[in-house]
Every structure is written in C-alpha cells, then in structure tokens.
Amino acid sequence: MTLFERHFEGDPDRPAIGLHCMMGSSNLFAPLMERLDGMIDLQAFDFPGHGRSPDWQAQDDTDLHTFVTRHAARMIRHPVDLIGHSFGATVALRIAVGVPEAVRSLTLVEPVLFAAAPEASSKAEHDRLAPFQKSGDWDGMLRRFLGDWGSTAGLPTEGPHAEKLRTQMKMVMDTNAFLMADCAEILRENGLERIDAPVMLIAGEHSPKVVHEIAEALAARLPDVGRAVIPGAGHMLPLTHADQFADLTRMNLDRA
Structure with missing residues (x-):
C-alpha cells in the first residue's frame, strides 16, 4: 500500500x-x-x-x-x-x-x-462507546467520540465525508481495543x-x-x-x- x-x-x-x-x-x-x-x-x-x-x-x-x-x-x-x-x-x-x-x-x-x-478508567472509555457499537449507531458514536476528544462542529450526516468518518470510527474502535490490551x-x-x-x-x-x-x-x-x-x-x-x-x-x- x-x-x-x-x-x-x-x-x-x-x-x-x-x-x-x-x-x-x-x-x-x-x-x-x-x-x-x-x-x-x-x-x-x-x-x-x-x-x-x-x-x-x-x-x-x-x-x-x-x-x-x-x-x-x-x-x-x-x-x-x-x-x-x-x-x-x-x-x-x-x-x-x-x-x-x-x-x-x-x-x-x-x-x-x-x-x-487504571483499569476503571480504561473500562469507562470502553463503556462510553460500546452501546453505540452494539446498536450500530455510528453517527451517535461519532458525536460522543468527537465531543470527548475533538469537536462535533459541522459533523456531516450524508455524503462521502460522512461515510469516511463512519469508517474511521470503526477503525478507532479496533485500535482502542488494541491499545487497551497493549497488544x-x-x-x-x-x-x-x-x-x-x-x-x-x-x-x-x-x-x-x-x-x-x-x-x-x-x-x-x-x-x-x-x-x-x-x-x-x-x-x-x-x-x-x-x-x-x-x-x-x-x-x-x-x-x-
């Protein structure tokens, strides 16, 4: 690549x-x-x-x-x-x-x-996003994630950029799991x-x-x-x- x-x-x-x-x-x-x-x-x-x-x-x-x-x-x-x-x-x-x-x-x-x-803090980070993943609510997860770590200003809900953000959010979840386990x-x-x-x-x-x-x-x-x-x-x-x-x-x- x-x-x-x-x-x-x-x-x-x-x-x-x-x-x-x-x-x-x-x-x-x-x-x-x-x-x-x-x-x-x-x-x-x-x-x-x-x-x-x-x-x-x-x-x-x-x-x-x-x-x-x-x-x-x-x-x-x-x-x-x-x-x-x-x-x-x-x-x-x-x-x-x-x-x-x-x-x-x-x-x-x-x-x-x-x-x-601390384990409690790592678990809390996981628990904040897990319900969104379980329900497939990637837009809701994006709003929560960016609210915690960045900004939700101008967050698109339609079009190629919105789809890219949803894909990136799924990548974030994968990497979070990797970093929580210190793989x-x-x-x-x-x-x-x-x-x-x-x-x-x-x-x-x-x-x-x-x-x-x-x-x-x-x-x-x-x-x-x-x-x-x-x-x-x-x-x-x-x-x-x-x-x-x-x-x-x-x-x-x-x-x-």
Missing part, C-alpha cells in the same frame, strides 16, 4: 517523523513546522484510511497499529526526533521501546495507551526504562481525565521525562494551541 507522504523541509541534519492522530492527517504538523523555523526536517504520512492515503484493507496478519509502526520505522535512517499525537504518539512510543537507539527525542501529545491507565507490549518489563532519549509528555487542561492518568503512569517509568499541561487546551491542542505546542516541542528538541 502506497501512503501519501508530506515533507516539511528543515535542517537536513535533524531528521524527524510526525505521527498524527486517528481521524486526522499529516497536515496536523503544518502549524508546528511554521513555528519551528526549519529546526528539524520532518517527514509525515497519512495513515491508511486517512487524509490522501488509500482506504485501510483489513489484514489477517497485520493490524493498523503494526502497519503504521512498520511504515514509520522504514523511514528511519539516522536517529530521529519523533513527534506524535494521540494514536500517533503510541506508535512513536512503540518504536522507542523497540529500538531506543533509533530515537533522538520523543515529543508525545496525549498518547492514548489505555492499558497504562504491542509497549508496557513490557524494562521497556520504557530503556528509553534514554528526552521525552516530553504534553496534555491539554480540558482533555479527558484518562490522558492525564496515562501520562502519569508513563512518566513514572521513563528515565528522562518532562510533563506539561497547556491551560485552556483540549485534545486537539496541536491545532488549537499551536504556539504553546511549538514552544514545548522546541524545548524538548533542545534537550536532545
């Missing part, structure tokens, strides 16, 4: 990879790169079923998280700065646990690794502890409680970690609070 890739040019000696959220695209990193003034040379790509990439075709031997992780890993030629948001942040973390020497720094916005949260074993013993690159965990003040619990659990195990909460921000802070996001990203890049 050929995925759409986007290149934000910058310092060729400072390669970076950007990994976007579910229901997002590689364009998420445009505001950030406008503010970093060429500090890094960033490659990003649209995940299957997102942006300009082709639809995701379910495979018997490869789940979406593994597919995206492998695609990103193949892009690494030298130690890189990984910048990830939500689902993309869990992919970045998986790469860093698997090949810590390939990572120069990790800037992670609200990694949704639900397995790291990639990101939290395995002595995994996070081997990451010696500087890590910055960023969250929005008004984001769901579970992301703050996940950040706390991850920070307790990472050797070199900083945490930041952006006042007034929610889950989509790379777009809504781009200045603050850029400042924190620059700070972490400087630490590497």
